[in-house]
Amino acid sequence: MAAGGDRAAPDRGAPRLGGGVPKRVWGPVADFLAILITGLAILWALDVPRMVGWSFYPQQYLAAILLLALPLGLIRLPARRAEPREVLPWYDLIAALLAFVAMAWLTLGYPTLVNQVFMRPPEVWVPALVVLVLLLEALRRATGWALVIIIVVFVLYALFGDMIPGRLAGRPQNWQLLAGYMAVDSNGILGLPMGVAAAVIIAFILFGNLLTETRGSDFFTDAALLGMGRFRGGSMKIAVLASALFGSISGSAVANVAGTGVVTIPLIKRDGYPAHKAGAIEAVASTGGQLMPPVMGAAAFLMAEFLSISYSAVALAALLPAMLYYAALFIQADLEAARLGIRAVPADRIPPKRLVLTGIHFILAFALLIWALFGLLWQPERAALLAAASVAVTALIFGYRGQRPGLRQLFGAFAGTGHAVVEIILISAGAGIVIGVLNLTGLSFNLTYALVQIGGGSLLLLLVLSAAVCIVLGMGLPTLGVYVLLAALVAPALVEMGVEPIAAHLYVLYFGMMSMITPPIALAAFAAASIARAPAMATGWAAMRFGWTAFVIPFLFVFSPTLLLIGEPAAVALAVVTAVIGVYLVSAGLAGYALDRLSMGQRALYIVAGLLALVPAQAFPGAGATDLVGVALGAGLLIVDILRTRRAATSG
Incomplete structure (x- = not known):
């Protein structure tokens, strides 16, 4: 002592x-x-x-x-x-x-x-x-x-x-x-x-970790900054693009917020956006990454197994809804910037083009991934390993912005992958217990029957009830756990009512994902709020507004699978065109700006016109008329807006 x-x-x-x-x-x-x-x-x-x-x-x-x-x-x-x-x-x-x-x-x-x-x-x-x-x-x-x-x-x-x-x-x-x-x-x-987690998901997380270790994720953020920074509201558009790219390989909405939000949210705030909107748009963009092909999130691979179809078929069906999701977010970012008078990102914050182009080789990995998945029809895990190998080899040869990774960094990605998948493996094993109980006890059939009975034969009522169940079950649960529960408990009831199986599973995936941005427990929105230093609930409500398509589009592709690229080419093309028009009109109404500021009455008319245009022509008998009315009303509103802005410019 x-x-x-x-x-x-x-x-x-x-x-x-x-x-x-x-x-x-x-x-x-x-x-x-x-x-x-x-x-x-x-x-x-x-x-x-x-x-x-x-x-x-x-x-x-x-x-x-x-x-x-x-x-x-x-x-x-x-x-x-x-x-x-x-x-x-x-x-x-x-x-x-x-x-x-x-x-x-x-x-x-x-x-x-x-x-x-x-x-x-x-x-x-x-x-x-x-x-x-x-x-x-x-x-x-x-x-x-x-x-x-x-x-x-x-x-x-x-x-x-x-x-x-x-x-x-x-x-x-x-x-x-x-x-x-x-x-x-x-x-x-x-x-x-467990089969999906232990084979497919580990391979894709290795791909994502190698991109991070070799600065591939930095390349995509810089590319977004270079591509969008010179336009109005560029910081919000950068967040949308960067989070879509990063989110498609991260597999976790909250991890995506943490990974890209620390860069994009301060950038958005510096441009003059309110803190809660800066957090909200990052949360919505990050959540959508798990819905965006070619990689999507872990749940998509499990969906392919549940439906006994190829992953490429799931990715193809999910493509148009995901593009509409991000189109709406992108349009709202642009119109919000116009309404708030926010300009482009200052030139000194945009990386030089010659430096960004040194990372162009990272795109090869995604090209190989898409080729292996859709061209060679490889199993997803083998395609992911091909992409991962491409990242490692090209990064060692070319590097990014003058820096090449060392072998220790590449080897570190292996340990990082093992650590990163522990939670997913545990969740998958736990989900297996739920599925085992459903199979062993017959509860799955009983729940399907009960939901169909509660729906009273009405598909619309069943969809509303299912959406509520999806959001409630999704509160506080990881994405993979949410999807397994919903695929076992809710999707069979929808299929029993005549819904296309892939539409039913995408429906529950969308609404399960929306729990990430839906108060009172919105994990992605709350994570973004903490980075933005904004009120959590205000961020959550703003995120719901920015992510409005995810609450509407699933109803539409259930009633008309043309939005899942299922059907005659002409019907699919018409659904795509009217959906894009509808997304713009609703987004303008929600943002309160089209060619100029909109009054409350005008905003309501834009939203109505957009929703009418969004309804696919095959959704129900006479739905083609709603398309026509919506597009015509939207065109009329835009013409009035053009004339109004011209008069204002002439008188000014």
């Missing part, structure tokens, strides 16, 4: 008393697990196991991914989400080891154990129970309580469903059987969501 009773200052890098393992010890272990996750996914995507003659169940590969991801989640994620993770407590170390041992047992013994599930031996249900409990805890740490509570409710239904009266009564399950079924069966945690 030091003289005078003073104690020596503790070593911050040493383990706390009774406390755990310092980061210098557990950090490399976590990185190693993350690299293994990425490496396994690459080997699987390239079909290396088959090439070398390894034979095993696909579920063993999924179990191996969870074998790495579950301990990694327990190591990296603290019990209290706000706490920094510097020292790994002993209880988390023990939990991670238990998860590793239990999953290793299930992975290696899978061929035998899968045939014993219904016999309920301890060697199945004991490790299964350990995995399920630790999975829920890791999921709570990663996403919060909302998804965990939903999963627990489903599990309780599986155990006690016979106690629920009426049509929703279920078949009660033995708890040992339920544990084993969820952990081992292909309809449980090793089911479809």
Whole structure:
């Protein structure tokens, strides 16, 4: 003990008393697990196991991914989400080891154990129970309580469903059987969501991480600044374009806000936009990235599996609604700038063209991705690896703005990918529990029947109810979890009413996504508000206005799949033209500006004309007349506006 009773200052890098393992010890272990996750996914995507003659169940590969991801989640994620993770407590170390041992047992013994599930031996249900409990805890740490509570409710239904009266009564399950079924069966945690996450999503996140490490994301932001900065409201247009490009590879609306918003939101505010509108337009642009082909978000790959169609078919169907979404956002950015008198971005903030062009090679990766997906019809994960390889090779050769990445940076993308996918893998495993309960208990059929009965045979009423359910379920949940729930609970009811399956799934995806910008819980809008230092609710309401197309277009493509490019070419072309006209008219009405400021009465007429023009001619008998009336009314309003502005200019 030091003289005078003073104690020596503790070593911050040493383990706390009774406390755990310092980061210098557990950090490399976590990185190693993350690299293994990425490496396994690459080997699987390239079909290396088959090439070398390894034979095993696909579920063993999924179990191996969870074998790495579950301990990694327990190591990296603290019990209290706000706490920094510097020292790994002993209880988390023990939990991670238990998860590793239990999953290793299930992975290696899978061929035998899968045939014993219904016999309920301890060697199945004991490790299964350990995995399920630790999975829920890791999921709570990663996403919060909302998804965990939903999963627990489903599990309780599986155990006690016979106690629920009426049509929703279920078949009660033995708890040992339920544990084993969820952990081992292909309809449980090793089911479809995990299959997509462990194969496709890891490959695309690797692609996105390599773009970040090689400054490819900087290139797209600079390209947006160069292309749009010289026009009025250029900063808002830059946010729209940059977020659309970045969002199509990030897979997360909130991550997109964080990634591009730190650049675009201050830029928008400096141009004179109100803070809440700066945050709102970034939130809407970031959310739409998951709806924009060619990459879209993780849910789109899962949709292809649910519908048993190619991903390219999903991307093609989603193309026009996504373009209308961004067209409306772009038009509103332009008209808001005109109404507020905001000019172009100052020339000194725009990067020189010669420097931006040094990154033109990054476009090759997207060209290869589109060619592999749509031309060669490759599996999405292999196409993503081709694009990732292109990014790595061209960045090493050409670099960007005079800088080339080092091999350490490229290698760091592998560890970064493994860390980034942990949350998605945990969510996918949790979603498998929900799907397993639906299959095991018959709840899926009962819920579909109940929704159709509540709708009373009215498709419009069912769509409104479904939209409300989608937004409520989506509040506070990650996108992938939202889509899995909605695809299982809501989409079948829409299909039962005669809706095209792909239209039904895109419908629930759109409204599930809109929970990201819909108060009272709007995660993307609130994240943007924190960057903009604006009121959260005001940002959320402004985001709803900017993203209005996502609340309208899904109703239209349900009634007329021409907006999904399904139908005769002439009908599709007419739907595209009238939809673009309608988007402009409604956007002008909402912005309060067309060729000049609009009065409240004029704004209302613009919105009415736009909505009429938006309705596809095949939506219902006589819908062609609404198109004609909407376009004619819009043309008349624009002519009046032209004459008014000319008179004002002459008199001025």
